[in-house]
Amino acid sequence: MNAPLVAVAHGSRDPRSAATIHALMDVVRAMRPDLDVRTAFLDLSAPRLGDVLGAVHGDGHREAVVVPLLLGRAFHARVDVPAAVADVQQRLPRFRVHTSDVLGPDSRLDEAAWERLAQTGVRADDPELGVVLAGAGSSHDPANRLVADVAARWQARTSWAGAVAAFAAAADPDVPAAVADLRARGARRFAVASWFLAPGLLPDRIIRLAREHTGEPVLAEPMADHPGVAELVLQRYADALAAASHPAEYPRAQ
Template sequence: MTSAPLVAVAHGSRDPRSAETVHRLLGVVRALRPELDVRAAFLDLSQPLLGDVLDAVRADGHREAVVVPLLLGHAFHARVDVPAAVAEAQQRHPDLRVRIGDVLGPDPRLDAAAWRRLLATGADPDDPELGVLLAGAGSSHAPANRLVADVAARWQSRTSWAGTVATFAAAAAPDVPAAIELLRARGARRFAVGSWFLAPGLLPDRIVELASAHAGAPLLAAPMADDAGVADLVLHRYDLASVEAPVPALT
């Protein structure tokens, strides 16, 4: 029996680098499982939108699909936008059954991907004068911010760094200047910025600009998205959702 298509849905951005990174990630997913029909979708600002991709899935003769949100936590987009787009598609296609997978975080594979990106900058886990910021988007949904802080705490526990602090581009504290001051107070003389972002865009650029302005020339980690561990995680979320009950068809 043919597997249901995997529809990976990202937030979307006006920055073309964001969609390019998502497509690179899905290229890794396809390489890991060549027989699987893998399609990219976006919630806003990039094309194609999730509803349009689900329309195409049904037009291609499929009666089922698995939507995997390329989102790092259970914030507004995961709790509201994704289910709403799926529901609208099912209104148009009452015989389409859709399973919605879990968001990507928390998961050790994300932690490991961000860690690999940071080490690739030359950050030394044994440097007692290094202060590390783990930068995320920030959310009004406190558990999403706590997820980033928990990763930062785990990094701190296994290194000799002066400190590791979660910092956010918007909607949550501390911001980058405040995080740098916290690290300086703990003895940091050099700085590195880890990335809790899947792809480049406005918010990661804001983090880089602020860190460069307040910390000289910090080491800057790349976003996580096309890391092989993230691709494996996308497939894991797909597999788990595939054995769960779908959102019922409307017939």
């Protein structure tokens, strides 16, 4: 029997966020109908990770794989997820819980965000276009650099006036600074690409600021239920199981 896959997202007070995560997991289930796939949240949404893992154990499973639906190894990945798993392991010491790496960095995320932007009709050969790649922002610098690196790769493959990362909180540049940078490079039109899995309060903040500073920018949807993201979730699941069987061959990312 395959170990169940328990995907855990951060959670949000915005009901659109949980609905989008559930839609993503429906795509995962369609790709692996043989697999028991469950959805959990760290905070603000239900069900919580500990409750879902407890239910998996209660259904008779001896192990599970937790896949954090997080784009980088910031605070939630380094602290919140391990703490929630440790609490379950303390209560259920014979129940094995394997935790996969986070989703990013991975080229499938780059392509998912790129395709969402392309779906708006944005062209790669528009020299007057400035693109803001919007992320949540973190006090953990590597998580922010991941987004900036994606923007730099996009810049290299296009004729745009510029592509820069901007963050909703906790990191620079913010949206006004990013727009000012793009204007200085010659941008006359603007688009906002999404380095978010789901809609919510932080993406809405990005959109509001972008409208205040650019008028009516082109707005891309979050990566959400893109097939490449679903494939990545399944890859992280498989990697975690392989690491549990052969730990020396699968060192965890730091």
